Amino acid sequence: MKRFIGLLFLLGLAMAAPPGQAAPALQETPLFAKDVAAGKLPPVAERVPEDPLVVDLAARGRSIGTQGGTLRTFITRPRDVRYMVVWGYARLVAYDDKYDLHPDLLRAVDNEDDRIYTFHLRRGHRWSDGAPFTTEDFRYFWEDVALNPDLSPGGPPEVMLVDGKPPKVTVIDEVTIRYEWDTPNPRFLPALAAARPPFIYRPAHYLSQFHAKYVDPATLEPLMAERKARNWAQLHNGLDNLYNNDNPDEPTLQPWVTVSAMNSQGYELTRNPYYHRIDAEGHQLPYIDHVELTIAAAGLIPQKVTLGEADLQVRSISFSDAPVLKQGEGRGKYHTWLWSTGYGSDIALYPNQNYNDPALRELFRTADFRRALSLGVRRTTINKTLYFGLAKEANVAPLRGSPFYDPALSAAWADHDAERANAMLDALGLGKRDGDGTRLLPDGKRLEIVIESAGERPEEADAIELLAEMWAEIGVKVIYRPLDRDILRNKVYSGQSMMPVWYGWNNGLPTPEAPPVDLAPVEQTNFSWPEWGQYTQSNGLAGEPPQTDVAKRLLELFHDWERTSQDKRRREIWEEMLRIQADEVFAIGLVSAAPQPAIVADTLRNVPEQAIYAWEPGAQLGVLRMDEFWFAP
Structure with a gap:
């Protein structure tokens, strides 16, 4: 049996007052002092839970604020207000800065045994509007949302199904609820700590006003x-936006509450009066009272930063902006730090194995074709040109810091070898070329690969320009098309995008x-095999089942990982899947x-x-705990 025992062992992330020792005396938040005095808001002792989460800043080298x-900070689209839910990172369980769950x-x-999970809520915890946060909010989600066919036509979240079966959900009391599966569901807790988690609770007191029950x-x-809703269910779903964060009327548990409606200029957020975290001196977090999100074109954000118009900016700036940002430090009154990205690769090409064209689809499903393309990449040139040699020249693989880091995985099919690549392509029946040296497919068409991107990162465009010259040496013509992010995804999902980046x-x-979701066809969002992933994700309702033996093996291993509760076996499964991924080159990584x-x-x-700075695990700024940031006078 495994147990998270309160918060006594959080290794410096947070703590609860030890038995027999009182929690720190609470201090009223200055922003709320007038409302408290006027009786418009309860005092802080009545706003935080009876057992608040007490953060130990000193243990992590941080200061009381x-x-x-x-x-x-700047965002680029109205819908980006959702990133405040990502960065605010209030989760049922969350990762610390060592990527341990608490x-x-x-x-x-x-x-x-990863089969029965009993949740213990904080007594006295409240939503941002002051209503109690209890197991009724979990019951409402499960019975009235997830199991309601009008609100959830596809059924409960996929992560709550094991072999297609949902858990038995038992409400024990107002602060205790149990989820029980017949077989292990090791994906459950990591999913709850994700950048975009399945919110398995809802503000029942608010949403039930719009429920036909x-x-x-x-x-x-x-x-x-x-609201131009066709029926009550569409109305309910339109107002139920815990992740999208664009309904100011819906209560939240995040550190900041959106107070302005969706618009084209920006958003204002203010601190949550009922937030559950405090520091060791009794100050309620977050330290910062307000957040202003201003919408601006991505290309203008670096210049606006140099004018001193942002206090914190990571999203929508890239390494290519570093010289301009560094020069503007004095005028903008900021400093520029260089963090490291946490993706398996910063720029990766995905031969779409579900591409609509049969001839190219067959090539993309051929390992030697993918390997030859990878051998045709001169990664050193890309690294030096785009990152002054500061990135790592590697294929898609675990980074240093992961227990699975292995230089051999990073180096697999990653050394530039145009001679070998040409020989491999010749052996695949692609030896004929036209007048400019471009290879010909068996049907006589030129081997032209269209690479499409979301058009958001200049590094991608620059890398593809360099890649076009490199692949020309092995007889592959590259055509680059930047698209809108949503258009790109839709084209990939429908089999119309040949090789997205x-x-x-x-x-x-x-x-x-960690669930090996990136390594197997289990999600539509994996650009290597979107239709196969959709099939698994929808329990066979959409998409198509995997068609290649190696994809079937990866899916089998993924399900083996789901079913075992043995740490040793999970490690072995990860290692086998990583070896397969490295050898098969389902995605061609350029640098990491x-x-x-x-x-x-x-x-x-x-x-x-x-x-x-990573989406998973850690929710970008989330694992850094923005609620602990503060301004010095």
């Missing part, structure tokens, strides 16, 4: 007309406990661990000088 101030919103978790749908018709694995720092600029205002404290 001063409450107040407004943090400014309770966060929860007080504790009992884990019996609790109100007559006829009474909702005026609101449905106002994206990041490598989201999780470049895997551990045996690239430098990522981070702009930090001179007065902003508790922001680390060195950090890994």
Whole structure:
């Protein structure tokens, strides 16, 4: 039996008051002092849980902060307000800076062999509007949302199904709930700590106002007309946006609450009066009172930063902006730090094995074709040209810091060898060329590969320009097309994108406990095999099952990982899957661990000088705990 026992062992991330020792005396937040005095808001002792999460800043080299101030940062689209849920990183369980899982919103978790999970909530915890956060919110999600066919036509979240079966959910009392599967579900806790988790709770007191089980749908018709909803279910789902974060009326548990509606200028967020974390001196977090998100074109953000218009900026700036950012430090009153990215590769090409054209699809499913393309890449040139040699020249593989880091995996098919690549392509029946040296397919068409990107990163465009010259040496013509992110994804999912370029694995720092979702066809978002992943993800309702023996083997190993509760066996499964991935080159990585600029205002404290900026694990800024950042006077 495994158990997260309260918060006593959080290795410096946080702690609860030891038995017999009182929690620190709480200090009222200055921003709320007037409202408390006027009776508009309860005092802080009534706003935080009875057993709040007490962060131990000193253990991690951080300082007790001063409450107040407004943090400014830029986003590029109205929908990017959702990143405040990613960066705020209030999760049922969360990763610390060593990528270990610990309770966060929860007080504790009992884990019996990855099969039975008992959640213990914090007594007295409240939503941002002051309503109690209890197991009723979990029950509402499960019974009234996940199992309601009108609200969830596809059923419960895929991570809550094991062999297609949902768990038995038992509400024990208002702060205790149990989830029980017949067989292990080791993906459950890591999923709850994700950058985009399956929120398995909902503010029942708010959303039940729009649910046909609790109100007559006829009474909702005026609101449905106002919001242009076809029925009560569409109205409910439109207002249920814990991740999108664009409904100011929906209560949240995040450190900051959105107070402005979706618009084209930006958003204002203010501190959550009922947030569950405090420091060792009794100050309620977050330290910073307000966050301002300003919408700007991505190409203008570096210049705006140099004018002093941002206090913290990581998203939408890249290493190519570093010279301009460095020169503007004095005027902008900030400093530029170089963090490291945490993807399995910073730039990766994905031969789409579900591409619509039969001839090219067959090539993309051929390992020697993918290997030859990888051998045709001169990674040293890309690294020196784009990153001044500061990145790592590697294929897609675990990074240094992962227990699975192995230089042999990074180096597999990654050395430039045009002679060998040409010989391999010749052996595949692609020896004929036209007048400019481009190889011909068996049907006489030129071997032209269209590489498409989301058009958001200049490094991708520059890398593909260099790659076009390199692949010309092996007779492969490259055509590059930048697209909108959503258009790119839709083309990939529908088999219309030949070879998209994206990041490598989201999780470049895997551990045996992490689900190997990047390594097998289990999610549509994997550009190597979107239709196969969709088939697994939808339990066969959409897409198609894997068609190659190696993909079938990876899926089999993934399911083996899901079913075992033995750490040794999970490690063995990861190692086999990584060896297969390295040899098969399902994605062609160009460089990894690239430098990522981070702009930090001179007065902003508790922001680390060195950090890994990754989507998974860690939710980009989430694992760095933005709620602990503060402004020095």
